[in-house]
Amino acid sequence: MDDLPSWLLTQTAAQAGRLVAAEFAAEGARGYHYRLLRSLIDEGPASQADLGRRTGIHFSDVVASLNELTEGGWIARTPDPTDRRRNVVTITPTGLHRAEVLAARAAAVQDHLLAPLSPEERAAFVATLTKLLHHLRPHESEE
Template sequence: MNMTDDTPATPVSLRLLPSRMLSLVAMHSDRLVSEGLARADARKWHYAALVALREAGPASQAELSRRTGIYRSDLVAVINELAERGFVERAPDPADRRRNVITITPEGLRHVRRLHTLIAGLQDDVLAPLSQPEREQFSAFLARLLEHHSGRGSSPEQD
């Protein structure tokens, strides 16, 4: 039996734990997105790096790591993969030749648009049982939880 499967044998008190349900949905969502991106010969980190470059412009590897949350050591491999495919260019930073600046290419922009469409469809798959207002409410709840648990939420003293 898969650890992510609930069966009638799973105790109700375990099945109804919000933290457990959130973990199971997150694992399912992660698998759906990873498999969907793999069919497009991409990975989540590819999408994250390309979106960050598209939205905020060229960046050093360190800055791109901060924007995406991808560890610098892992980001080097991601940038190499994207550069090999012609989606990004790496050039010395004119202000500091020891650093590289990563820039998205026109082909990278086309690719990220394709991935964005794919990701939107995958989000629809993940959230299929929810209506549009429920999706918006669910996303707002998740954002609030994330904000709270990442240390940016308000403390009881601030309320």
């Protein structure tokens, strides 16, 4: 089995997922929190539905995660002035700090995960994974 790239990717992804989950749990956070905060930083305020599409998180999980982020004071939800049926989600100043803390945790995981690789090998590995992902999700590379 260990000569099958799909098996190796699956096993590595499972280990990486556990590392990320443990690192974020130490901060009382989940991966969804970081993905949502990063999306708000990188792409700006959005509706809950748009955040789900941008992050690839199922709508019910988006709502639950946004509730947690709201309780922590890391985001704010306000009615959309153009459509009162929707909420616009924005990141707060404390949310920006929270994202920085989680980014440091994520960076620590990347360093641990890729420790056996040289900087050149890391760059090549990330480029190869990106190429594979774009191949498997061709519609995303067109957006």
